[in-house]
Amino acid sequence: MARAVWSRLGSILWLSCLLPWAPAGVAAGLYELNLTTDSPATTGAEVTISASLVAKDNSSLALPADTHLYRFHWIHTPLVLTGKTEKGLSSTIHVVGHVPGDFPVSVWVTAADCWMCQPVARGFVVLPITEFLVGDLVVTQNTSLPWPSSYLTKTVLKVSFLLHDPSNFLKTAVFLYSWDFGDGTQMVTEDSVVYYNYSIIGTFTVKLKVVAEWEEVKPDATKGVMQKTGDFSASLKLQDTLRGIQVLGPTLIQTFQKMTVTLNFLGSPPLTVCWRLKPECLPLEEGECHPVSVASTAYNLTHTFRDPGDYCFSIRAENVISKTHQYHRIQVWPSRIQPAVFAFPCATLITVMLAFIMYMTLRNATQQKDMVEVGTQWSGGWNTGPCLERIFREGMGARPGCLEGVLMSQRGSGTWGDMPKRHL
Incomplete structure (x- = not known):
């Protein structure tokens, strides 16, 4: 009987001890702490840390109306506590550090009458303290x-x-x-x-x-x-602002001749440069040419013109501060020298022609020599070789005596028709 009474009395006492824990048990996991601090600080200066109890995840949960149900507990050693204030559901402490380092400070909230109960919320912050000015x-x-x-x-x-x-x-x-x-x-x-x-x-x-x-x-x-x-x-x-573009390059050039134009930018890189050839000097529109990135104050443009005419380089450059335009006119004349693509066929044709001329010349010279030799042997007593050679060299305008001698030789030895046909 006595054991039953003591058991019932123990249960009542246990329930009475749990009553102060009820708000904390209900609030556990529903709130969190927002911590703010004015650190970093130099050694000897006072640092302020504040903790506020708020609804977790910015929910619509209402905070308790009676703020005296909760208590804030701080751990700040080895920092020296110089002051502490509590107002509503927030708490503020003031601490001083006399040596440099990074010091952790923690805080948690429990029911006001039970500081060993399960915390409603916890918070943690690290205070940097330095020996130098901040x-x-x-x-x-x-x-x-x-x-x-x-x-x-x-x-x-x-x-x-x-x-x-x-x-x-x-x-x-x-x-x-x-x-x-x-x-x-x-x-x-x-x-x-x-x-x-x-x-x-x-x-x-x-x-x-x-x-x-x-x-x-x-x-x-x-x-x-x-x-x-x-x-x-x-x-x-x-x-620096992009004040302009200095263009250095020729204004007159021939077709199929490689041209290089140097652009000097009067401003600070990095730059975005865009250029295009136009019949007239007109500003470039957006998307009219492909921009390139330039990391220096100079840039070289190279181009080879295939058709004669008047052209204009339209150039646009910009940096993060400003943009500018510049133009460069150029005249392209027909080239006096054929392009390399025709050089090889022309050289081949000339070589063939020269070879043909040399062949014909050598052939004619060989035929003339053969006729002179035959004429000398076939003439009998007349030495007509030199005369035939002169006739071949000077034509029918040779001296009459020489021509007559040849004819007389032919009458005495035979007729022209009797000569070998290969010499006629």
Whole structure:
């Protein structure tokens, strides 16, 4: 009997212990924590961390009306806690780090009367603490370009250093700024803002060294000078507007002669270049020619004209800042020298003709020699060989005596018809 009473009493006590857990049990998995922090920070500066309980996944779940049902629990060691506040369903702590490093900070929410119960939500964040100054180097210009970190030459740049000190740890410090603009120019100022104008294109790195000094009361009530430094940099790409295109090339050329035209761009690359030959100098329309990418300030065009006439190179170039057009007129005259495609047939024909002429010449010379020799042998007592040779050389206009001698020789020895037919 006594055991039954104690069993029933134990059940009642167990249920009474579970009653405070009911809200937490119902809320578990329905909420999450949003954490925000103003880190990074330098050693000695105060860092603020806030955690807010919100509905999970931006759902339409309503938050509890009684905010006193929940409690926030923080773990921040070895960071030193300097303050803590809670308001509604959010909690904020302030901590200080005296050594550099990355320090984890965690937080969870439980029922107000049971901190060992199952957490409603958890959160985690890492605080970077450094021994140097914290800040950013910001570069601005009135003209904005579509490329990041790109700026115009010959246009004033505003370079600013923005110190990150949300807790005003360095409010009494005196700052000194040492600037290096990467083009050989250096300066030292007491102002965190400078104005500079780059005169040439290229990629430059602005470097800044910041020194902060302030007085601080030591534990023994004496004052000492404290100092912190920081190094910062920013990469800048200085570009120039495309002011024009200089065209270097001939204005008169013959057909089938290779022509090269050099384009010098008065602006900063990279560029997109497009060109086309037209009968007249007219601007290029979009899609009228195929653009090519050019990574330098010079580009060569090559073309061979096959037909004579008047032509115009229509050229368009643009960079990320601007675009420009240029034209180049050229006259093409017929070539005096036949193109190489006809050279071989012509040379072959000439060679054949020369060979034929030489053959005919040698053949005639051989026939003349044979007739002279036969005439000398067949004439008998008349030595008509020299006369026949003269007749063949000078024709019928040879001296009459020579011609008469030949005829007389033929009368004494035979007739012309008696001569071998191969000599007639």
